[in-house]
Amino acid sequence: MTAHVPGRDRLPKRPPHLATRTGAERVRWRVISGYVRPHLPPLLAGGLLSLLTAASGLVLPLVVRELIGSLGSHRSLLGLLGLMIALVIVNAGLGAASGYLLSRTAESVVLAARSRLIDRLLGLTISALDRAEPGDLISRLTADTTMLRDFTTGAVAGVVTGSVVLVATLAMMAVLDVVLLGITLGMFIVAGLVVGLLVPRVGRSARIAQDYVGVMAAGMERVLGGFRTVKASGAERTQGQHMHAAARQAWGANVRAARWNAVADNIGGLAIQAAFVTVLAAGGARVASGAISVATLVAFLLYLYFLLPPIQQLVGAAGDYQIGAAALARISAAERLPVESVAELANGHGGSPDCPATIAFEQVRFRYRPELPETHCGISFSVPARGITAFVGLSGAGKTSIFSLLERFYEPDSGRILVDGKDIRDWLIPDLRAAIGYVEQDAPILSGSLRENLLLGAPGATDDDIVGTLRITRLSTLVARLPDGLETAVGHRGARLSGGERQRVAIARALLRRPRLLLLDEVTSQLDARNEAALRETVAETALITTVLIVAHRLSTVTMADRIIVMDSGNIKAIGTHRELVASNSLYAELATTQFVSAAER
Numbered sequence: 001m002t003a004h005v006p007g008r009d010r011l012p013k014r015p016p017h018l019a020t021r022t023g024a025e026r027v028r029w030r031v032i033s034g035y036v037r038p039h040l041p042p043l044l045a046g047g048l049l050s051l052l053t054a055a056s057g058l059v060l061p062l063v064v065r066e067l068i069g070s071l072g073s074h075r076s077l078l079g080l081l082g083l084m085i086a087l088v089i090v091n092a093g094l095g096a097a098s099g100y101l102l103s104r105t106a107e108s109v110v111l112a113a114r115s116r117l118i119d120r121l122l123g124l125t126i127s128a129l130d131r132a133e134p135g136d137l138i139s140r141l142t143a144d145t146t147m148l149r150d151f152t153t154g155a156v157a158g159v160v161t162g163s164v165v166l167v168a169t170l171a172m173m174a175v176l177d178v179v180l181l182g183i184t185l186g187m188f189i190v191a192g193l194v195v196g197l198l199v200p201r202v203g204r205s206a207r208i209a210q211d212y213v214g215v216m217a218a219g220m221e222r223v224l225g226g227f228r229t230v231k232a233s234g235a236e237r238t239q240g241q242h243m244h245a246a247a248r249q250a251w252g253a254n255v256r257a258a259r260w261n262a263v264a265d266n267i268g269g270l271a272i273q274a275a276f277v278t279v280l281a282a283g284g285a286r287v288a289s290g291a292i293s294v295a296t297l298v299a300f301l302l303y304l305y306f307l308l309p310p311i312q313q314l315v316g317a318a319g320d321y322q323i324g325a326a327a328l329a330r331i332s333a334a335e336r337l338p339v340e341s342v343a344e345l346a347n348g349h350g351g352s353p354d355c356p357a358t359i360a361f362e363q364v365r366f367r368y369r370p371e372l373p374e375t376h377c378g379i380s381f382s383v384p385a386r387g388i389t390a391f392v393g394l395s396g397a398g399k400t401s402i403f404s405l406l407e408r409f410y411e412p413d414s415g416r417i418l419v420d421g422k423d424i425r426d427w428l429i430p431d432l433r434a435a436i437g438y439v440e441q442d443a444p445i446l447s448g449s450l451r452e453n454l455l456l457g458a459p460g461a462t463d464d465d466i467v468g469t470l471r472i473t474r475l476s477t478l479v480a481r482l483p484d485g486l487e488t489a490v491g492h493r494g495a496r497l498s499g500g501e502r503q504r505v506a507i508a509r510a511l512l513r514r515p516r517l518l519l520l521d522e523v524t525s526q527l528d529a530r531n532e533a534a535l536r537e538t539v540a541e542t543a544l545i546t547t548v549l550i551v552a553h554r555l556s557t558v559t560m561a562d563r564i565i566v567m568d569s570g571n572i573k574a575i576g577t578h579r580e581l582v583a584s585n586s587l588y589a590e591l592a593t594t595q596f597v598s599a600a601e602r
Helices: 021-069 078-122 126-131 134-146 148-176 178-225 227-232 236-289 294-306 308-335 399-406 429-434 450-454 463-472 476-481 499-512 529-542 555-559 578-584 586-593 595-601
Strands: 359-366 376-383 387-393 414-419 436-439 517-521 547-551 563-568 571-576
Touching: 021 078, 021 148, 021 294, 021 308, 078 134, 078 148, 078 308, 134 148, 134 178, 134 308, 148 178, 148 294, 148 308, 178 227, 178 236, 178 308, 227 236, 236 294, 236 308, 294 308, 359 399, 376 399, 376 414, 376 563, 376 571, 387 399, 387 555, 387 586, 399 414, 399 517, 399 547, 429 436, 436 499, 450 463, 450 499, 463 476, 463 499, 499 517, 499 529, 517 529, 529 547, 529 555, 563 578, 563 586, 571 578, 571 586, 578 586
Parallel strands: 387 547, 387 563, 436 517, 517 547
Antiparallel strands: 359 376, 359 414, 563 571
C-alpha cells in the first residue's frame, strides 16, 4: 500500500484524462517532447554518432573471423591487425563525441525546464502559493528537474540507439548462424519478461521518494523561515522529527528503487552469461558436425557480448523513464498551478508620479476560499487623490485584505474596485503595481545587500534618489555605521537589522518607487517614539503629492489622517475624522479609549 505523503494534496489533482495509464503516457511524452524539440539537432547528431560507434564495433567481430581464418595461410596479417587497431581508436573517438553531445543536450533540457518553471513560479497567484508548500516547489525546481537529465539521454536517446544497435547486432548474428541466434533469443525473451515486471516497481518507488524529498524540503523551509521562533520555543527536536521521518521514507523508497534497478540491470548480464554457456555448448556441437567453422563460432560469441551494451542501455532507459516520469509528473503539477492573468516580470508603468491615484470600492464582496466566511460583505467607499486615509477596526475586520485586493493578490467575488476610475481588472498587473508602493506589516527584507533591497522595486533609481530617501526615513546614520555601507549584506530575511530598521528599509523601498498610491500596513509598530514622529512627518509630506492609505492602531497615526474608515467583521461602519467619529460612532469611541490608548502606551 502506498504511504500517505503530507502535502501531496496541496497541489492540483491529476486531471481526469490522466486517470488511465495510456493517457498518462501520452501526456508525459507530449511534455518531454516540448522540452526536447528545441534541442533536436544536437540530440540527433549525438544519436547518429552513437550509432556510428556501435557500427564500428560491429565490424570488429567480422575482422576477427577473417583473422582467425587467415591463421593457417601464408598471407600477411598486418593489414587486419592495423584495421582492428583503427576500429578500436575510431570507436573510442566516436563514443566520446556522442557522450558529450548527448550530455550537453540533456543539460540544455534541464536548463529549459528550470527556466520555464522559474517563470511559472514567479507568476503564481498568491492564492495558489497559499495552498502550496514553498519548500516542495523549490524541490521540484531543483531536484526534479535534475532527473530530466538521465531521462533525456537514457529514455529518449537510449531507446532509439539501443534498439537500432540491438537489431543490427541480431541481424549480424543471423547472418552467421540462425540456430545459435534462436537459442540466444530464447534466453533474452525470458530475461525481458522478468525485467518487465521489475521496472514499474522502480517508478512507483521513485515517485514516493521524490514526494518525501519535497515534504522534507518544505519542512526545512518552514523551520528556517521562523528559525528564531523555533529556537525560542525549543522546538528543534519536534520539528526535526518530521523532517527525519520524511528523510527516512525517501531513503526507504530510494533503496527499494535501487534494489529493483540493480536486479533489472543484472538480469541482462545474467542472460548474456547463460546464452554464452548455451551457445558455446551448442556451437561446439555444430562445429564438430561441420555446420559452422570455429571462426564463425568465435565471431558469434563476440557478437553475443556486443549485445550486452544495448540491452543494458534499454533496461537502463526503462528505469530512467520511470524515474524521469515521476519527476515530470511533479514538474507538470507545479506548472498547472494557476498564474496571474498577466505574468510579465518587467517593471510596469503606473503613470506620472505627480498624479496621485483615486480609489473606489463598489459593493465588493470577497472571501479567501469558498469554505471560509466572507472577509468583505459588500463594502463601498471612495478615496480622493492626495491625503491620508486610515483604516481601523478589530483584528479580522478586513483591513489588510483591502490592500491585497488593490494589489490584485486576490480577486473580489463580486463588485468593482476602481483606480483612477478604471476597474483594476482592466489594468495590466505590472502597470497597476508600478503605481503602488506597499509596505507590509512584517516588513519582509530579502537576503542580499541593503542596496539590492532598496532598489528591488526601483532598479533605475539614482544615488541621489537613494540618499534623499535614506534621509527622509532616518536611515542615513544606519548606513554610515554599517561596515560596507549600502553594500552590507542584511542576512536571511534581514536578520542583521533590528525590527525598526527593517520597517524603515521597507518604507524607503516603497518611497523610491515614487508611488501614486502608498499602502502602509501598521508601519509604526516597531518604531520608537523618535522614529515614529519622523515617519509621521514623512507620511504627511508624502500625502501632499500622493494618496496614502494606512492600516493603523496607534492613536498618533489615526488622528493625523484626513479621513478614517471604521471596519467591523467585513463591513464599513463609519467614515469621518477622529473628532467626528469619537462623537458619533460607539465602536470607534471604544477603539479610541482601549486599542488606540494601549498602542500609544507601547
